[in-house]
Amino acid sequence: MKASSISSSVHVRQEGPVAWLTLNRPESANAVDLELATAFRDAILELEAVEVRVVVIEANGQVFCGGGDVEAMRGAESASQYLAELAGTFHQGLELLARSNSIIIAAVDGAAAGAGLGLVLNADIVVATPRARFLTAYAGVGLSPDSGVSYLLPRSVGTQRALQMSLTGRVLDAGTAKEWGIVAELVAPEELEGYVRVLAVRLASGGGNFLGATRRLIRSSTSMSYPQHLDAEVRAITTAAQHPDTLALLREFARHSKEPKAQAGAQ
Template structure:
């Protein structure tokens, strides 16, 4: 691995850490970064990887599109998005494992959408969340309009996207955009520890739970219950599930005896 690469990956057991690595540009997204990020999602899809942490190098998580990078004028806006950001959002959503965004600094524009596409977000105390789209006359991209209303509710998401005001880590915690705020020096170790805990879960339940929750956002109750039954059958048959159930039964029996 070249430390100058725009995206770095590191495997520790079943946890893959993906680091955006353009600290001098607050990890803004240019063509080379997006190309390298596609390789990272391919690596994350390996069944041996059971949890993924996404973070940024230096003092920023991701400043969104690199507005100083040369523009590709060969494609109209809609086609450009379909070839740049959309494959990454879809790749993250397709991962059958938890994705944790360790937001170490500013997450703006498409960088905010990237964080929102993760399953969980943990923020450093100095992190900021900036929906910078309307300030440059654009609608939210990279899936922001899909994820943010689901995380925050329509009215709060619209007000925030329309005004574009920066949100502190503490405010993001109050709003429910992030699940935890930790000191900057502890962020990556904390996120990685959580990823290892999730990776150690027995069977395939975490991936199936992600699939079930996302399915439930878009269907009615009856359809959700059908999918629940189908996925539960897969979970029951998964390797390691019987041993996990036996451990739980033994733990319950021990607890009763202690009483």
């Protein structure tokens, strides 16, 4: 896949081992309706088939993602049934993302609320601009969290901070989000795309097989016992050792280790 529009609300383009997934409902703050949720899930399925090494999630417009589409919920015959289908479909995409071998980067310029915050928390590396804002937003419409927010937020910022954000509606500015560990790097808005492109290419060239295994091990570390996790590490490192990229790196490392070391100082 080189470039495609999964739907009008989600665009995907591939640049070698890097794929860019763009939320494209700027007129609706990139809010998640059923079309976008379905397109997001289908896009992740497509990307699995082409085995890209890095997926960048970005958005068109001034808002990264405003959460679930409240207007669509209000207009549904049954808000409950609509939400069940909406959240279920979006969650299918998030589950695919979690199991993916790809490194996930979120490029955030503007607010990430509700499901948008969930999307950010599902990323491995978050690069944001000072215009970014992070909030749960569910309490404002009388809903409990979805999109992994109630699971991932306390693991990211701690239980007390997660409760504060969820119960009081606290909005984190970009600097606080970096301080709390949600954001990895802050860059100027005009530098965001270039910075993320360089990062994505560097990660993709580093060998997706072991980086993908590393992300899965770290993300699963809280859901296993220590002995289970040690077993998972054995399986992962054994599999990595069979990959051509790893074998090439091992040979290169061994070659350099045999080279004579420069003598320190003049003799």
